[in-house]
Amino acid sequence: MSTYLEAVNALLVAEGILAGDDDEVASFSATQHAASIRLAKRAIVQELAHLVGLNTLPYEKTSAILTVSARTANLASDFSRMQDPQPLLLETNVGGTSQSTAITEYPGGEEALRHRDYDYYESTGKPIHFYWIGGTTKALGFYPVPSGATYYYRYYYEKDVTVSVEADTIPFVSTVESEVFNEIAARRFKYLRSSPTIREGLFPRGLAKDDVINETRAALVQLMRYKPAAETYGRRFR
Amino acid sequence: MSVKREIRSDAGFEIGFGAGLNERDAYNIDIQETQAGYNFLLDPVGTVLNRRPTQDIVAYTPNTGEITGIVQLIKTDNTQTQLVACETVLYDWNGITNFTAVTPAKFVKGAKIRSTYWPLDDYLVLTDIELSVPLYKWDGTACSRHQTALSIGSPATVSTLTKIAAVATLVTTAAHGFSTDDFIEIAGADQENYNKQAEITVINSTTFTFPVESDTVTPATGTPITVDAAVTVKAKYGQIHNGRLWLFNIKVGDNAFPHMCLASDFEDPENFDNSKRSGDVTFSSGNEAFFLYSPDLKPITNISKFHSDLVFGTDGGQLFVLTGTDATNYAFTSFYVGSGANSDEGMVNIGNDLLYFRAGKAIESLTSTDQYGDVAADDISWWIPDSVQAMDNPIAIYDRPKQRVYFFDESLNGVLVLDKTFMSSAKYIEGRLSPWSKYETTMENRFDTKAAALVRDAGEEDYTVYWGDADGAIFNINGTGIEGDAGGGVNGHSGTHPINVMRKTRVIMELNTNDEVMLGRLEYTRGDSINVDLTFSWLDELNEVTCTIPLKETLAYSEGAYWGDTELYWNDTADVHYWSDFQIASDAEQRSNVGFSAVGKSSGCVVKIMIAGVGDYTISRIYI
Numbered sequence: 040m041s042t043y044l045e046a047v048n049a050l051l052v053a054e055g056i057l058a059g060d061d062d063e064v065a066s067f068s069a070t071q072h073a074a075s076i077r078l079a080k081r082a083i084v085q086e087l088a089h090l091v092g093l094n095t096l097p098y099e100k101t102s103a104i105l106t107v108s109a110r111t112a113n114l115a116s117d118f119s120r121m122q123d124p125q126p127l128l129l130e131t132n133v134g135g136t137s138q139s140t141a142i143t144e145y146p147g148g149e150e151a152l153r154h155r156d157y158d159y160y161e162s163t164g165k166p167i168h169f170y171w172i173g174g175t176t177k178a179l180g181f182y183p184v185p186s187g188a189t190y191y192y193r194y195y196y197e198k199d200v201t202v203s204v205e206a207d208t209i210p211f212v213s214t215v216e217s218e219v220f221n222e223i224a225a226r227r228f229k230y231l232r233s234s235p236t237i238r239e240g241l242f243p244r245g246l247a248k249d250d251v252i253n254e255t256r257a258a259l260v261q262l263m264r265y266k267p268a269a270e271t272y273g274r275r276f277r
Numbered sequence: 278m279s280v281k282r283e284i285r286s287d288a289g290f291e292i293g294f295g296a297g298l299n300e301r302d303a304y305n306i307d308i309q310e311t312q313a314g315y316n317f318l319l320d321p322v323g324t325v326l327n328r329r330p331t332q333d334i335v336a337y338t339p340n341t342g343e344i345t346g347i348v349q350l351i352k353t354d355n356t357q358t359q360l361v362a363c364e365t366v367l368y369d370w371n372g373i374t375n376f377t378a379v380t381p382a383k384f385v386k387g388a389k390i391r392s393t394y395w396p397l398d399d400y401l402v403l404t405d406i407e408l409s410v411p412l413y414k415w416d417g418t419a420c421s422r423h424q425t426a427l428s429i430g431s432p433a434t435v436s437t438l439t440k441i442a443a444v445a446t447l448v449t450t451a452a453h454g455f456s457t458d459d460f461i462e463i464a465g466a467d468q469e470n471y472n473k474q475a476e477i478t479v480i481n482s483t484t485f486t487f488p489v490e491s492d493t494v495t496p497a498t499g500t501p502i503t504v505d506a507a508v509t510v511k512a513k514y515g516q517i518h519n520g521r522l523w524l525f526n527i528k529v530g531d532n533a534f535p536h537m538c539l540a541s542d543f544e545d546p547e548n549f550d551n552s553k554r555s556g557d558v559t560f561s562s563g564n565e566a567f568f569l570y571s572p573d574l575k576p577i578t579n580i581s582k583f584h585s586d587l588v589f590g591t592d593g594g595q596l597f598v599l600t601g602t603d604a605t606n607y608a609f610t611s612f613y614v615g616s617g618a619n620s621d622e623g624m625v626n627i628g629n630d631l632l633y634f635r636a637g638k639a640i641e642s643l644t645s646t647d648q649y650g651d652v653a654a655d656d657i658s659w660w661i662p663d664s665v666q667a668m669d670n671p672i673a674i675y676d677r678p679k680q681r682v683y684f685f686d687e688s689l690n691g692v693l694v695l696d697k698t699f700m701s702s703a704k705y706i707e708g709r710l711s712p713w714s715k716y717e718t719t720m721e722n723r724f725d726t727k728a729a730a731l732v733r734d735a736g737e738e739d740y741t742v743y744w745g746d747a748d749g750a751i752f753n754i755n756g757t758g759i760e761g762d763a764g765g766g767v768n769g770h771s772g773t774h775p776i777n778v779m780r781k782t783r784v785i786m787e788l789n790t791n792d793e794v795m796l797g798r799l800e801y802t803r804g805d806s807i808n809v810d811l812t813f814s815w816l817d818e819l820n821e822v823t824c825t826i827p828l829k830e831t832l833a834y835s836e837g838a839y840w841g842d843t844e845l846y847w848n849d850t851a852d853v854h855y856w857s858d859f860q861i862a863s864d865a866e867q868r869s870n871v872g873f874s875a876v877g878k879s880s881g882c883v884v885k886i887m888i889a890g891v892g893d894y895t896i897s898r899i900y901i
Contacts, residue, residue, distance in 0.1 A: 056796070056872055056874065057872065058798075058870070058872060059798065059869050059870040059871055059872065060828075060829050060869045060870065060871045061871050061872050062827070069825075070822075070823055070824050070825045071824050071825055071826050071827070071871075071872075071873050071874075072824075072872065072873060072874050073822070073824060073874065073875065073876045074794050074795060074796070074874035074875055074876045074877075075794070075796070075874040076874075077876060078794065232793075232794045232796075233793075234789060234792035234793040235792055236792070237793075
């Protein structure tokens with residue numbers, strides 16, 4: 040595990056920015072290497088975004104308890120998306136212990152519900168479904184609407200692992216994963232700080248098809264698997 | 278663009294510090310020059326950035342007033358004394374902390390005392406740029422009126438002239454009409470010691486006293502002995518030349534003769550004649566005293582030796598040189614018609630050259646050709662038009678040991694510094710790079726001075742430049758302090774004053790700063806821990822970005838031998854140390870570098886380096 044600041048320093052060292060009498064940067068606001076810090080931060084955030092998009096980071100997976108006493112309830116602030124394609128909310132008691140029941144998403148979502156029950160905003164009772172609510176805050180709506188009682192639901196989601204401040208943790212469990220990630224980010228950093236002419240020489244196939252990034256990214260994915268990947272493909276005949 | 282360039286960031290563009298201030302153009306000056314800056318030193322060979330010396334306070338005058346004169350007498354026995362004019366007091370200063378008032382009677386506040394040395398009798402002749410006090414002389418113990426043998430020509434008869442101890446008493450037959458401290462002249466005594474000019478103390482209407490040598494015979498005899506009012510002579514400039522004392526820009530009594538030069542008798546600096554011009558038909562020996570006028574009859578401003586000649590300028594006029602061999606044929610002839618000196622003290626001899634501040638605000642260098650007599654002038658301030666325009670009446674001082682010329686000016690808020698050694702380098706001769714630097718200070722005095730002089734340190738053999746400020750502080754311009762200017766000072770100089778160093782490159786267009794990230798490294802030799810601010814002013818964006826770069830201090834190392842074997846563990850020649858400090862290099866060897874990267878993209882930029890503080894450091898170069 041490493042912090043965002045440590046990862047930036049790792050990139051600056053790897054790329055020879057920090058050398059000689061240079062100390063590691065202590066803050067993103069340090070002016071000495073301001074341009075390099077800015078690009079290193081971009082490189083890390085961009086690469087993280089790619090890995091998140093590939094749905095490969097175990098570090099994203101987490102759960103939280105949702106307290107429901109009205110029609111809607113806000114999801115965790117770091118909520119990115121549910122882990123499961125068919126998500127469910129597991130009912131718990133106030134202490135977070137499972138009550139062995141769950142509610143599922145209303146089939147077809149809020150739009151279907153709106154056509155099925157014109158009074159879904161007002162219908163009260165213990166919720167049996169939830170539906171996705173858009174807007175500026177990620178939240179769920181509940182049907183029927185709880186009235187006079189509070190219910191608790193555990194939900195499993197992928198959290199937002201984007202980093203922004205020095206102390207944020209780079210979302211990798213082991214040191215070796217972090218190191219490999221830094222290698223990818225360093226390559227991206229090299230790309231960002233290169234002029235177009237230099238990019239043509241160092242990245243002849245662009246960033247998306249860069250061998251270093253792709254091979255290292257594959258290695259990182261391997262490292263993050265909980266079991267070895269299959270070594271063979273297709274039907275096996277004995 | 279090669280990959281190598283990308284990998285090796287030191288293969289780009291180098292900023293050095295090998296030349297001085299060049300204010301002419303922001304685009305086309307050399308990258309070694311600086312379009313603005315201060316407090317850096319120049320080197321004829323090196324290209325490193327070092328700060329100027331500190332301004333150490335050598336002493337304070339007791340009255341902490343404005344210093345208007347610093348002169349030094351070094352006698353033939355190698356003893357030295359210093360006089361400091363401060364407000365209404367003239368101090369005899371021992372060069373350390375002791376000040377003794379030796380103020381003569383007619384001394385007034387604001388007198389800009391300057392001096393010229395008369396070696397035959399071991400004293401200084403004191404003149405006054407302000408023409409406010411008469412001629413004095415300083416023999417190392419007393420300051421007295423310098424005699425000129427000029428009187429008003431209305432002698433009165435002396436009744437008796439006697440003396441007791443070293444005081445003569447003169448009684449006139451009629452009321453003498455003098456006042457105490459008046460300057461009188463005695464003539465006609467058979468005993469020569471009485472025949473002199475002196476300041477008197479009036480006893481009554483017919484009696485006064487004056488000092489005389491104690492072994493003088495008394496009473497005086499002579500027929501008749503007369504007393505006359507001596508003429509008060511004031512002069513802006515004095516110079517010893519060809520065995521005479523030459524006085525320029527004169528005031529005789531209340532009458533000003535700014536275009537006049539008085540020359541003393543040959544080898545008699547106390548005998549002048551303001552009635553006979555050089556070449557007078559009565560002259561026979563050629564040793565006689567005489568006067569001359571500047572040929573253009575304009576006020577004489579500045580005098581100086583140039584090679585073996587005496588040169589002076591006239592206000593807004595031209596330069597003249599003294600020609601001839603004796604009183605029968607001395608004359609002033611035109612020397613350089615181009616322009617005249619235009620300041621009181623802006624002319625200085627720098628050994629092989631003469632610099633002067635001329636009308637139109639420029640500093641000219643008067644160089645002679647191999648066939649002396651044919652001279653040419655060169656605008657030595659060509660690089661610094663803005664700075665010289667700010668000057669009004671500079672005081673030029675040549676620091677012979679350091680080979681630097683300082684131009685103090687109260688309108689400048691600093692000192693312009695011309696590095697003479699730089700002018701002998703290929704950088705100057707072939708590259709025409711600027712030999713100028715500028716000193717500025719965070720002290721309140723801003724280098725404003727009315728008195729600066731090259732003097733010998735007390736008790737030492739080193740010469741340096743002292744200058745005084747308005748609060749009674751005397752500074753050594755080549756200080757060695759570690760606390761900045763006036764470090765540890767009091768009397769209005771309390772606290773330390775950091776020596777801020779600044780240089781600003783020309784516009785750098787060679788880099789592809791539209792497409793590339795500004796990356797660079799700064800090479801330096803470790804000294805004190807100090808921050809360097811590199812400010813990038815981007816064209817087009819009109820934006821400034823500063824990178825603050827910390828320089829590290831010298832690693833500790835041992836000077837001593839270890840284990841008792843200097844050959845094995847301590848190589849003094851190489852200054853490399855073994856064992857005790859694990860081969861940590863000495864100060865000079867602790868070279869390192871530190872990186873930086875500046876935010877910003879544009880078609881070009883100007884890089885300003887700013888170092889605030891009092892530490893020691895040496896920055897070798899910056900490469901981008």
